[in-house]
Amino acid sequence: MSSFTFTIEAECSESWARAGTFQTPHGAIQTPIFMPVGTQATVKSVSPEELRSVGAQIILSNTYHLMLRPGSELISSFGGLHSFMHWDGPILTDSGGFQVWSLGHLRKLSEEGVLFKSHLDGSPQFMTPESVMRIEAELGSDIILPLDICAPYPCAPKEAKEAMERTHRWEERALVAKERYRPDQALFGIVQGAFEPELRQESARVIGNMPFPGLSIGGLSVGEPKAQMWEMLRHTTPALPREKPRHLLGVGSPEDLVEGVGLGMDMFDCVLPTRVARHGGLFTRDGRVSIKSARFKTIPGPLEEGCDCYTCRNYSAAYLHHLYRAEEQLYYRLGTIHNLRFMLRLAADLRASILDGTYPTFREAFLKRYQPASE
Amino acid sequence: MSSFTFTIEAECSESWARAGTFQTPHGAIQTPIFMPVGTQATVKSVSPEELRSVGAQIILSNTYHLMLRPGSELISSFGGLHSFMHWDGPILTDSGGFQVWSLGHLRKLSEEGVLFKSHLDGSPQFMTPESVMRIEAELGSDIILPLDICAPYPCAPKEAKEAMERTHRWEERALVAKERYRPDQALFGIVQGAFEPELRQESARVIGNMPFPGLSIGGLSVGEPKAQMWEMLRHTTPALPREKPRHLLGVGSPEDLVEGVGLGMDMFDCVLPTRVARHGGLFTRDGRVSIKSARFKTIPGPLEEGCDCYTCRNYSAAYLHHLYRAEEQLYYRLGTIHNLRFMLRLAADLRASILDGTYPTFREAFLKRYQPASE
Ligand SMILES: [Zn+2]
Ligand SMILES: [Zn+2]
Numbered sequence: 001m002s003s004f005t006f007t008i009e010a011e012c013s014e015s016w017a018r019a020g021t022f023q024t025p026h027g028a029i030q031t032p033i034f035m036p037v038g039t040q041a042t043v044k045s046v047s048p049e050e051l052r053s054v055g056a057q058i059i060l061s062n063t064y065h066l067m068l069r070p071g072s073e074l075i076s077s078f079g080g081l082h083s084f085m086h087w088d089g090p091i092l093t094d095s096g097g098f099q100v101w102s103l104g105h106l107r108k109l110s111e112e113g114v115l116f117k118s119h120l121d122g123s124p125q126f127m128t129p130e131s132v133m134r135i136e137a138e139l140g141s142d143i144i145l146p147l148d149i150c151a152p153y154p155c156a157p158k159e160a161k162e163a164m165e166r167t168h169r170w171e172e173r174a175l176v177a178k179e180r181y182r183p184d185q186a187l188f189g190i191v192q193g194a195f196e197p198e199l200r201q202e203s204a205r206v207i208g209n210m211p212f213p214g215l216s217i218g219g220l221s222v223g224e225p226k227a228q229m230w231e232m233l234r235h236t237t238p239a240l241p242r243e244k245p246r247h248l249l250g251v252g253s254p255e256d257l258v259e260g261v262g263l264g265m266d267m268f269d270c271v272l273p274t275r276v277a278r279h280g281g282l283f284t285r286d287g288r289v290s291i292k293s294a295r296f297k298t299i300p301g302p303l304e305e306g307c308d309c310y311t312c313r314n315y316s317a318a319y320l321h322h323l324y325r326a327e328e329q330l331y332y333r334l335g336t337i338h339n340l341r342f343m344l345r346l347a348a349d350l351r352a353s354i355l356d357g358t359y360p361t362f363r364e365a366f367l368k369r370y371q372p373a374s375e
Numbered sequence: 376m377s378s379f380t381f382t383i384e385a386e387c388s389e390s391w392a393r394a395g396t397f398q399t400p401h402g403a404i405q406t407p408i409f410m411p412v413g414t415q416a417t418v419k420s421v422s423p424e425e426l427r428s429v430g431a432q433i434i435l436s437n438t439y440h441l442m443l444r445p446g447s448e449l450i451s452s453f454g455g456l457h458s459f460m461h462w463d464g465p466i467l468t469d470s471g472g473f474q475v476w477s478l479g480h481l482r483k484l485s486e487e488g489v490l491f492k493s494h495l496d497g498s499p500q501f502m503t504p505e506s507v508m509r510i511e512a513e514l515g516s517d518i519i520l521p522l523d524i525c526a527p528y529p530c531a532p533k534e535a536k537e538a539m540e541r542t543h544r545w546e547e548r549a550l551v552a553k554e555r556y557r558p559d560q561a562l563f564g565i566v567q568g569a570f571e572p573e574l575r576q577e578s579a580r581v582i583g584n585m586p587f588p589g590l591s592i593g594g595l596s597v598g599e600p601k602a603q604m605w606e607m608l609r610h611t612t613p614a615l616p617r618e619k620p621r622h623l624l625g626v627g628s629p630e631d632l633v634e635g636v637g638l639g640m641d642m643f644d645c646v647l648p649t650r651v652a653r654h655g656g657l658f659t660r661d662g663r664v665s666i667k668s669a670r671f672k673t674i675p676g677p678l679e680e681g682c683d684c685y686t687c688r689n690y691s692a693a694y695l696h697h698l699y700r701a702e703e704q705l706y707y708r709l710g711t712i713h714n715l716r717f718m719l720r721l722a723a724d725l726r727a728s729i730l731d732g733t734y735p736t737f738r739e740a741f742l743k744r745y746q747p748a749s750e
Contacts, residue, residue, distance in 0.1 A: 329419055
């Protein structure tokens with residue numbers, strides 16, 4: 001019997017939002033959930049203990065980066081990613097497909113796999129659906145993703161269809177290969193289909209029917225307008241099996257989390273909250289603010305009144321402003337802790353609203369008050 | 376009655392080493408002690424809680440940097456440096472004299488004070504013995520230092536004597552001014568005299584006889600050979616009053632701490648342990664090692680077997696090596712924690728050896744084993 005089980009505890013009657021619990025060998029994940037991204041086996045500038053303190057239940061790491069440095073064999077010899085990076089909660093690793101796709105002309109696709117050059121030393125690398133399963137087995141993450149092809153935006157329908165169909169073939173190969181390596185890992189399927197409603201529906205049906213214990217929605221948030229991303233989800237979600245957890249890859253911001261939940265998504269990951277924090281952008285209930293603004297110079301209170309994060313409990317906005325201006329490393333940590341806590345508290349609030357049947361009200365109130373950044 | 380009292384608990388019979396306790400309004404300091412440096416109201420890359428966890432009892436901050444950014448008036452309006460930076464232990468602030476001296480041709484000395492240009496925006500600034508007392512009163516540190524003149528190395532005897540005599544006059548002015556501001560702060564005297572044994576002895580006598588509750592030895596570690604620095608201390612210490620705590624300004628490395636204690640010093644501060652950590656240099660009982668070295672790539676154990684720091688208790692040397700190579704911010708924190716813990720454990724070990732009468736043996740064993748860096 002699988003050590004992964006997904007239980008749906010509540011469903012919204014006016015939207016596709018649902019609250020659930022996903023059991024993994026490293027603990028339970030209560031959904032909806034935001035997953036902080038630790039690309040290089042560390043969530044930039046915070047410690048595992050700090051991740052726990054902000055309420056992180058699962059983190060995401062990047063197969064592409066780890067296979068190049070320090071190498072999956074080395075991580076395997078250390079007992080896997082959990083012990084290597086001192087994080088004993090669940091870990092999801094992506095497949096590297098998205099990063100390789102981002103390399104542009106440096107990669108070459110074939111039916112067998114993808115040839116690309118390392119961004120570190122230019123060395124040639126060949127990734128196949130099978131080799132990715134081996135690498136993720138060595139990493140030892142709880143949830144693993146198969147190699148996929150992310151179509152560009154915009155993309156001709158023919159190209160979108162070919163990319164989707166090859167991705168489907170690759171996912172079948174991944175399912176076979178994975179059984180040879182670590183059957184105890186949960187391999188999620190990836191739904192593609194670019195920006196073609198019919199392809200999205202087809203991919204959701206095809207991948208939804210394969211024996212994956214969960215599904216990731218890929219190929220979105222790649223440069224298209226936000227409205228178009230949500231439109232694709234409206235075509236995708238109804239074709240997905242209800243009983244499997246759904247992960248929206250690479251999304252997003254606070255407002256994206258609120259929207260995505262209503263469109264039936266359970267899991268989210270994005271570098272945005274940690275990246276913008278390092279550049280001075282901090283989340284508040286009223287929207288994103290910039291700590292570099294002179295208006296924070298003399299504010300003796302916390303960045304956000306009532307925030308329960310370590311940063312707001314112990315430091316003034318003026319001190320954060322000073323650290324940012326002085327380019328002090330402690331700023332990056334304190335800003336990151338605040339934004340992660342904001343995302344995880346938001347996920348917990350969304351969950352609570354679904355459980356007590358008030359998600360539509362919560363959604364409306366949040367989006368009315370929260371001023372998103374113009375990007 | 377002063378809230379600062381220094382009690383000597385043990386003295387070595389074969390050297391000038393002593394163990395004591397210095398009471399301050401923010402807690403007791405057990406000497407010998409190393410003081411981490413938090414130039415801009417933060418010890419680079421570590422939190423106040425982490426400073427406590429490595430055993431820090433007092434930290435040092437820089438008047439020059441804080442007066443320019445964020446400004447001492449702002450810090451005063453926040454209730455002082457302790458609450459501004461969320462550190463409730465004792466704080467020592469230097470006078471800024473050393474930083475201004477480092478500006479070279481950008482400063483102009485007169486009997487009244489020193490005119491210089493801010494390194495941040497080029498704005499003209501004038502510092503006097505009196506204004507420094509006002510600024511340090513606004514910072515609200517426990518121990519404050521007076522404006523002094525640090526002679527260059529090398530330095531002609533005439534110039535050295537003039538700098539020392541002016542420093543002495545400035546210290547008298549500081550004593551008068553300080554009473555107007557915050558009599559509850561402990562103003563330490565600064566002993567100068569460059570590299571002239573007679574001047575060192577004279578300065579020790581003159582400053583030692585003024586009503587300062589403690590003494591800082593300045594003007595050393597400015598480029599001279601180590602042997603010459605220790606030679607100057609051999610002339611200074613015997614002329615100092617026994618009952619006042621002695622602070623060796625800007626020193627130093629692990630081996631300097633061990634040597635300095637034997638020459639009668641009680642307090643040490645230096646950016647070296649934190650700065651070299653950020654550049655990959657980590658202390659072990661056998662000497663300083665470089666974490667960037669390929670030999671650490673596959674080491675599954677801690678950087679130093681038996682080290683009780685957070686870093687060594689939770690992470691492998693290989694993981695530190697990976698973080699350093701990947702330029703991840705968590706490395707700077709983990710390296711800094713290890714080096715600070717090394718320094719503070721060394722200070723505690725030195726204290727214990729003085730208390731049980733084994734300092735000479737401890738000193739010999741440490742220096743025999745510890746391989747210092749060649750700088
Ligand atoms: Zn906060
Ligand atoms: Zn250590």
